[in-house]
Amino acid sequence: MSLKKLRQLRRQAFEKQNHLCYYCKLPMWEQDQQQFARGQGVPARLVKYGRCTAEHLVARKDGGRDLPENIVAACLWCNASRHRGRQHCAPDPTAYKTRVSQLVGQGIWHPVIASKLARALT
Numbered sequence: 001m002s003l004k005k006l007r008q009l010r011r012q013a014f015e016k017q018n019h020l021c022y023y024c025k026l027p028m029w030e031q032d033q034q035q036f037a038r039g040q041g042v043p044a045r046l047v048k049y050g051r052c053t054a055e056h057l058v059a060r061k062d063g064g065r066d067l068p069e070n071i072v073a074a075c076l077w078c079n080a081s082r083h084r085g086r087q088h089c090a091p092d093p094t095a096y097k098t099r100v101s102q103l104v105g106q107g108i109w110h111p112v113i114a115s116k117l118a119r120a121l122t
């Protein structure tokens, strides 16, 4: 597998998902983080979390391939959070997606949401 191929798959998924994260459904950026920050009103320190990453639904170590049906676009925050502290037992993507939706609904998932809420309240 080449990095170029994976980048291509990531871009495809990014377009297919209308630039929204597979898990939290927040907008992501792929190349132009400044435009994203301006357009979304995201503070500079949080912009990195909105970066589009390629997420393998079935992990490579479990035999997941670099194929369009196995790659989704997820923001860095969701992707990193899924794997944080559990290299060998990341939650199943479907279960994780459900969990993330719940937390998003409660407004306590993403630092970008938290910052928008904070601003809405002031």
Ligand SMILES: [Zn+2]
Pocket: 021, 022, 023, 024, 025, 026, 074, 075, 076, 077, 078, 079
């Ligand atoms: Zn996300």
